[in-house]
Amino acid sequence: MRTPPPAVVRFVQRLSRTLGRAGAALKPRQARLLDLTGGVAAIMLMRAAVQTRLVEPLAAGPLTAGEVARRLGLHADTVHRVLRGLAVYGLARLAPDGRFSLTSTGRLLLDGDPHSMAGWIRYVTSPMVILGWSRLPETLRDGRPAFNAATGTTIWQHLAEHPEEEEGFARTMRELTLLAAPLIIAAYPWPRSGTVCDVGGGAGGMLAEVLRAREGLRGLLVDQPGPLAAARDYLASQGVADRVDLVEGDLFDGLEASADVYLLKDVLHDWDDAQCARILGTIRAAAPRGARVLILEWLQEPNRAEFPVSISDLMMLAQTEGRQRSADEFFAIAAEAGFAAGRVIDSGAYGIVELTAV
Numbered sequence: 001m002r003t004p005p006p007a008v009v010r011f012v013q014r015l016s017r018t019l020g021r022a023g024a025a026l027k028p029r030q031a032r033l034l035d036l037t038g039g040v041a042a043i044m045l046m047r048a049a050v051q052t053r054l055v056e057p058l059a060a061g062p063l064t065a066g067e068v069a070r071r072l073g074l075h076a077d078t079v080h081r082v083l084r085g086l087a088v089y090g091l092a093r094l095a096p097d098g099r100f101s102l103t104s105t106g107r108l109l110l111d112g113d114p115h116s117m118a119g120w121i122r123y124v125t126s127p128m129v130i131l132g133w134s135r136l137p138e139t140l141r142d143g144r145p146a147f148n149a150a151t152g153t154t155i156w157q158h159l160a161e162h163p164e165e166e167e168g169f170a171r172t173m174r175e176l177t178l179l180a181a182p183l184i185i186a187a188y189p190w191p192r193s194g195t196v197c198d199v200g201g202g203a204g205g206m207l208a209e210v211l212r213a214r215e216g217l218r219g220l221l222v223d224q225p226g227p228l229a230a231a232r233d234y235l236a237s238q239g240v241a242d243r244v245d246l247v248e249g250d251l252f253d254g255l256e257a258s259a260d261v262y263l264l265k266d267v268l269h270d271w272d273d274a275q276c277a278r279i280l281g282t283i284r285a286a287a288p289r290g291a292r293v294l295i296l297e298w299l300q301e302p303n304r305a306e307f308p309v310s311i312s313d314l315m316m317l318a319q320t321e322g323r324q325r326s327a328d329e330f331f332a333i334a335a336e337a338g339f340a341a342g343r344v345i346d347s348g349a350y351g352i353v354e355l356t357a358v
């Protein structure tokens with residue numbers, strides 16, 4: 001599929017928000033509120049579906065709940081009720097003869113779908129994430145990052161101690177990154193040669209896309225051992241492994257990585273302002289004068305309530321020490337670390353905030 005221009009993406013996003021609001025306004029307010037309370041049912045039904053691979057038998061065509069239950073060894077009546085619930089949310093269809101089929105959105109629950117979001121569903125409904133959200137009332141009182149306060153650890157320590165979850169998280173982040181990458185690639189004038197270093201680059205999704213778009217570039221992927229392990233095969237599968245060096249490194253502890261362009265995609269939103277200044281300081285110490293840093297994040301203006309950025313901001317509150325920021329907020333932090341402000345580009349999916357090492 002061709003990548004639509006950012007202006008088209010923005011128009012479609014605005015139109016869909018306006019139509020959504022107009023549709024909601026037609027309902028009585030109690031019904032609108034009731035719709036919102038269904039959110040928990042929607043995500044928990046999706047969780048149950050991906051955990052049991054409930055919709056996999058429907059990939060080839062319509063089946064009754066009984067047929068699905070027999071193939072998976074599940075309880076038939078409950079399968080019917082759960083699939084009917086998924087149909088309420090537009091993920092499945094229920095025909096009058098009792099057979100279920102998948103909608104195009106529902107197909108994203110299939111592990112094998114090329115655009116599968118099953119990993120994302122597993123992550124956003126995981127006990128680790130739900131725990132952070134459930135502490136929000138206390139966080140409102142004390143402002144402490146919810147997950148850290150609830151567990152006495154950080155999400156990064158938790159992931160390092162649970163390698164399966166760590167790998168799942170790295171793969172899920174890559175799935176999300178691959179959704180936005182074509183727009184980010186199209187929106188920025190990437191150099192034709194030199195080195196791009198993806199700092200906190202996870203399982204390598206963004207870096208692979210940049211290198212595939214520019215054959216003359218080399219790459220450095222900096223992260224912790226777990227995500228780097230998840231990156232290795234992927235980079236090979238994308239045909240770029242021979243142009244990438246994997247660098248085990250700590251965001252706060254000195255980087256052995258000299259590059260022309262540094263990427264920070266969805267990394268700074270995990271950290272508070274002082275930690276962001278330290279991360280940028282780490283990069284500044286490694287970067288030659290004139291090197292660029294590209295902060296790739298959804299940008300949050302303080303007084304604009306917008307999906308998905310304002311909800312991602314709360315996800316950061318529930319899970320990490322960070323937040324979503326505006327370009328001006330990034331520039332203020334970066335100035336302290338020795339970077340000059342550059343361009344701000346709206347890719348239609350993510351903001352690209354450019355800094356130059358001075």
Ligand SMILES: C[S@@+](CC[C@H](N)C(=O)[O-])C[C@H]1O[C@@H](n2cnc3c(N)ncnc32)[C@H](O)[C@@H]1O
Binds near residue numbers: 224252
């Ligand atoms: C939200 S993920 C973003 C991953 C990737 N940039 C993407 O967008 O797909 C944040 C990344 O920061 C990495 N990270 C967290 N703490 C780190 C540290 N102290 N040193 C190096 N990497 C770290 C995590 O392992 C994770 O891959």
